[in-house]
Amino acid sequence: MTPTDPALQRALDRERAHHDHCTTVFAAMVDGAQEHVVTGEDVSASGADAEVLGYRLRSRAEELRELPEGPLFFGRLDFAAGEDPERALHIGRLRITEHPAAPPLVVDWRAPVSRAFYQATAEDPRGVAVRRRFGWAPGGRGAPGDLTGLEDEHLGRGESRASDIVAREIERPRVGPMRDIAATIQPEQDDLVRxxxxxxxxxxxxxxxxxxxxxxxxxxxxxxxxxxxxxxxxxxxxxxxxxxxxxxxxxxxxxxxxxxxxxxxxxxxxxxxxxxxxxxxxxxxxxxxxxxxxxxxxxxxxVDPEAAGPLAVPDGSYRWRVPAEALARIVADVRAEEPPYTVGRERVRARIVRYVQDSAERRAGPRTDAWVRRVERARPIGAHLDAVWPRxxxxxxxxxxxxxxxxxxxxxxxxxxxxxxxxxxxxxxxxxxxxxxxxxxxxxxxxxxxxxxxxxxxxxxxxxxxxxxxxxxxxxxxxxxxxxxxxxxxxxxxxxxxxxxxxxxxxxxxxxxxxxxxxxxxxxxGFRVPQAVVALANRLLERLDVDVPAARSLRGDGELAIRPAGPGRLTGVVVDAVRAALAREGSVAVVAADPDAPRLRDALAAAGIPAAGPGEPDARVAVVPASVVKGLEYDHVVAVEPAAIAEAEGPDGRGLHRLYVVLTRAVSRLDVVHARPLPF
Structure with missing residues (x-):
């Protein structure tokens, strides 16, 4: 299908209408959840019931209110040939239904039935006739016009195709915080998720x-x-x-x-x-x-079983005697059981009290719970514990x-x-x-x-x-x-x-x-790091003292540039690289050895390019010390002086590992700026 295909346009119109209906129903779900909070507290059998029910209802209402705006579904499954909407399941980030007993308008991506969306193939369609993926405008909030396209995979006919929509979503610019990948989970990832x-x-x-x-x-x-x-x-x-x-x-x-x-x-x-x-x-x-x-x-x-002598526990005018040997044996037995230290101390107390209680009951019959509690608090027992098993x-x-x-x-x-x-x-x-x-x-x-x-x-x-x-x-x-x-x-x-x-x-x-x-x-x-960047990182991987398989990438769209800098020109080349990166879409990170980061941030500011730190994910440009870049991703990375990044860990450090991290933070383009010989 092409964008001008009338059949595609009709399908888009139907899906947009379905999304509009889902939006209306979801708004009603949010309002209904809030109403349940108000009414639920009045119908409970007791105050405790009301508290529990109110907490659950308020939590559900809060969850629905806090769901970020955006498309309510990203996929669809047809379990029979054709376009009959009664036979279709839309897959989204949460279940949407007009009534708890009614068929869902959108099925949660985590529901068992949704697994076929991620796992079905032409060889094993799992009963799926057609898998449909939806293309949404980046940053869209779910307006009708944000649904820009769709693609169908006819698994029931043995059709298998690479998804352009998935590829575009993966390669989308990465300004801002990390996004969820519910729409693009791959089968091997799905196995781990579930x-x-x-x-x-x-x-x-x-x-x-x-x-x-x-x-x-x-x-x-x-x-x-x-x-x-x-x-x-x-x-x-x-x-x-x-x-x-x-x-x-x-x-x-x-x-x-x-x-x-x-x-x-x-x-x-x-x-x-x-x-x-x-x-x-x-x-x-x-x-x-x-x-x-x-x-x-x-x-x-x-812990010292021999630290205290025999024990005399007062009981009115009488004193219950516990021999030193019995006390030492109690402490040694508890010590051999290896309980947590605090539990062991209380276990020793309980066994001393039990020894006294047995002695008292042999002489005068059963003791009351109040008597046991009084003996537990007896000062000589506390003093003995402090000696043999101190706090x-x-x-x-x-x-x-x-x-x-x-x-x-x-x-x-x-x-x-x-x-x-x-x-x-x-x-x-x-x-x-x-x-x-x-x-x-x-x-x-x-x-x-x-x-x-x-x-x-x-x-x-x-x-x-x-x-x-x-x-x-x-x-x-x-x-x-x-x-x-x-x-x-x-x-x-x-x-x-x-x-x-x-x-x-x-x-x-x-x-x-x-x-x-x-x-x-x-x-x-790899679904995010381009092939050219992965190839460079794999060259460095060969020098690391770990036994891990080399990475491979499904993306051939990335760019890699090695930018030598002459004497005194390193900062200027970095500024030029950032300016060139800003002409493209996406986030830009300048990553350098920690001592060099402040100087580079000042140089960018002097050139009229404001740069944030690593803790501001919405920033267009960030200067990031190499020690805190792990786990972060940027569209365009300018890696400054790799030799200095590697050396910053010290002679016995893991500088090449740190450099490996830096080189693999780019998800579209990587510039390596250097005045010294490269370590790879």
């Missing part, structure tokens, strides 16, 4: 393969498919830095899901502000998995370990060598107590580990971990504690690991996450 609630999935995704989008859409799918279980446990999205969270913030609301916590691991474990910086070697030791055992030893070294804060354990060489030596014996122990000991002013201690970012990981030994943290039903290759073993343990009774979606690319402790194999990382048996699924087909 993985079961209890399944932990690890995605090794090459640049541009949509692994972040897969994780976010899986979160939306789980919220739709298991709403009660997920909302009861909670769902957490963990990103690498705040700029990344700003970039992805609108994806889940666009899919009709609100109230999902999106955070960084640093925020989740932040018990104190970071006010000091560790050296590279010190930070590496703190992030090492062996340090977890050092901390466990340091904590449980405070403790995480800060006390970590502060002592980092300032007391003797305590550290005992806890680290056989685990850390003398040099590693010396790296942990603080050389600056030793605080008088933990209350005046200053903490580094790595110290917060240690504090979280000890807090997890004291008592289990509140967990989540599901956690999506993006850029997981950069997590240290100790950070993985922090995530594992928060998903002990849930599942994970682990997203990353070993080639993009840039921290000193970045993973070199997924099995190791998954073991630290508590999911050693999770499947690792590779995504190697």
């Amino acid at each position: 993985a079961g609630l209890t399944t932990t999935v690890c995605v090794q995704g090459a640049p541009g393969t949509g692994k972040t989008a897969v994780g976010l859409h899986r979160a939306a799918y789980l919220l739709y498919t298991h709403p009660r279980r997920i909302r009861r446990g909670g769902l957490l999205i963990l990103g690498p830095h705040p700029a990344f969270l700003s970039y992805i913030a609108e994806v889940l609301p666009a899919l009709g899901e609100t109230g999902v916590r999106q955070s960084t691991l640093a925020r989740e474990i932040a018990r104190h502000p970071v006010t000091r910086t560790d050296g590279a070697h010190t930070a590496a030791v703190k992030h090492d998995a062996r340090t977890a055992e050092v901390l466990r030893r340091a904590l449980y070294a405070r 403790v804060r995480p800060e006390e354990v970590v502060a002592r370990l980092l300032t007391d060489s003797g305590a550290l030596a005992r806890a680290a014996d056989g685990l850390l060598d003398a040099e590693e122990q010396e790296a942990l000991l603080r050389t600056d002013r030793v605080p008088r107590s933990w209350k005046s201690a200053r903490w580094s970012a790595a110290d917060l990981v240690l504090l979280d580990e000890v807090a997890g030994l004291l008592e289990h943290p509140e967990g989540y039903g599901h956690i999506v971990v993006d850029e997981a290759q950069d997590l240290s073993p100790m950070e993985c343990r922090a995530v594992a504690r928060r998903s002990a009774f849930g599942s994970l979606t682990v997203l990353g690319d070993l080639a993009q690991g840039t921290t000193p402790w970045a993973a070199r194999s997924w099995p190791d990382t998954l073991a630290h996450l508590g999911r050693p048996d999770a499947a690792v699924v590779p995504l190697t087909t």
